[in-house]
């Protein structure tokens with residue numbers, strides 16, 4: 001899968017809300033002015049499927065049910081940042 005294909009999948013999933021359009025730490029945990037707490041585990045391999053492309057094993061995990069490949073995660077973060085800048 002190319003980066004562009006992953007990006008297209010991401011946008012689709014963010015639009016239908018099956019994928020977060022914010023980083024979880026920002027969504028649930030941070031208040032303005034506080035340092036962002038990223039609640040993620042890196043390394044793996046984790047047995048969960050990738051939230052973006054459904055492949056496994058994955059290398060980044062935010063909770064027991066939310067995991068991504070390292071590459072899908074990087075592209076997702078980039079998409080989230082781009083989106084926040086636009087809002």
Ligand SMILES: [Zn+2]
Nearest residue numbers: 050053069072
């Ligand atoms: Zn993936």
